[in-house]
Amino acid sequence: AQKVTQAQTEISVVEKEDVTLDCVYETRDTTYYLFWYKQPPSGELVFLIRRNSFDEQNEISGRYSWNFQKSTSSFNFTITASQVVDSAVYFCALSDPNTGNQFYFGTGTSLTVIP
Amino acid sequence: DAGVTQSPTHLIKTRGQQVTLRCSPKSGHDTVSWYQQALGQGPQFIFQYYEEEERQRGNFPDRFSGHQFPNYSSELNVNALLLGDSALYLCASSFPPPTGGRYGYTFGSGTRLTVV
Numbered sequence: 544a545q546k547v548t549q550a551q552t553e554i555s556v557v558e559k560e561d562v563t564l565d566c567v568y569e570t571r572d573t574t575y576y577l578f579w580y581k582q583p584p585s586g587e588l589v590f591l592i593r594r595n596s597f598d599e600q601n602e603i604s605g606r607y608s609w610n611f612q613k614s615t616s617s618f619n620f621t622i623t624a625s626q627v628v629d630s631a632v633y634f635c636a637l638s639d640p641n642t643g644n645q646f647y648f649g650t651g652t653s654l655t656v657i658p
Numbered sequence: 659d660a661g662v663t664q665s666p667t668h669l670i671k672t673r674g675q676q677v678t679l680r681c682s683p684k685s686g687h688d689t690v691s692w693y694q695q696a697l698g699q700g701p702q703f704i705f706q707y708y709e710e711e712e713r714q715r716g717n718f719p720d721r722f723s724g725h726q727f728p729n730y731s732s733e734l735n736v737n738a739l740l741l742g743d744s745a746l747y748l749c750a751s752s753f754p755p756p757t758g759g760r761y762g763y764t765f766g767s768g769t770r771l772t773v774v
Contacts, residue, residue, distance in 0.1 A: 547700075578762050586746055588701070588765035595760070634700055638762070644755045645691065645714055646763065648700030 545570045547637050549649035556625050557657050563621045564652050566635030572596075576638040577611065577618045582651070583631045591633075594618065625656045662766035664749050670772045671739050677771060679734040683751030684764045690732040691763065692724060695746040707732050708754045736771075744773045 546569040556562045568577065579591040592604065594611050602608065606626075610619045622629055632651045638644050663682040671677050683690050689708045693701035703716035707726035726732045730751075736743055747770075750763035 576760055576762075580765075585767055586748075586770070587767040588748065588750075588763075590762050590764070593760075593762055636700075638760075640755065640760075642714065644752075644760075645703040645706065645716065646693075646701070646750075648702075650698075650700050 545637055545639055545642070545647045547635050547647050547649040549635055549652050551652045552650075553653045553655070555655045555657060558627060559624050561621060561623050562625050562654065562656075563619055564633050564635070564654070566618045566620065566649060568616050568618060568635070568637050568647075570637060570639060572639055572641050574640055576640075578636045578638065578646070579609070579618075579620045580634045580636060580648075581631045582634060588634065592620065622654075625654075627656050627658050630654055630656045662749055662751050662764050664747075664766035664769050666769060667767070668770045668772075670774060673739055673741060673773055675739050676735065676737045677739060679736075679747050679749075679769045679771070680731065681734070681749030681751075681766060682731045683749075687751035687753060687764065688730045689752045689754045690726060690730065691750045691752070692732070692734045693748040693750065694718070695748055695768070697745070701748055704734070713755070739773045741773050744771060746770050 548567045575596045577594045580588040606623045608621045635649045637647045691706040692704040695701040706714040710726045721737045746768040748768045749766045
């Protein structure tokens with residue numbers, strides 16, 4: 544069965560520090576997609592990054608970067624030089640084409656950036 | 659370009675009542691999925707509609723039902739409300755499978771349902 548685990552419930556950092564959010568996933572399928580979403584207090588889930596299971600190349604997009612390792616089933620997300628506006632709940636999610644592309648979400652990590 | 663629109667934003671219902679939540683997808687999307695997010699939890703998949711039919715369903719009882727209209731908008735109906743149904747209900751639109759899963763969803767801001 545598909546499962547996403549975010550072990551970090553809450554994280555607090557001081558502004559301008561780097562922060563890494565951890566995500567571990569479980570799936571028996573070879574084709575799947577991994578996502579990170581941000582949920583501010585308004586409630587809307589905002590798409591951040593996407594990765595497919597065939598591409599382990601790690602990239603940087605602005606202040607965001609990610610580390611995808613199939614060997615450890617991890618998909619960690621890093622924010623560089625954090626800002627107060629980054630304060631939100633962050634969700635890691637797995638999309639599985641074999642189950643109609645429904646998303647499996649982790650329980651989220653609440654990030655607070657202290658000015 | 660309008661994103662996903664949900665109504666109402668907040669709702670208070672009494673246990674045993676019925677509720678209908680509404681969703682208009684993002685322009686260009688024809689698939690709508692509904693998720694329930696309890697406080698402090700990640701969203702849980704309820705069901706997905708495409709071409710006016712329920713295509714996938716999560717582990718939710720039959721009290722949860724839905725509908726999709728020809729203009730791709732959708733409704734979520736919950737009958738015989740329980741206190742445990744209190745949650746944020748999120749609507750997400752996408753392209754149909756398999757493309758939709760590849761590119762992810764666009765989410766609305768949700769409807770906060772409180773059952774008292």
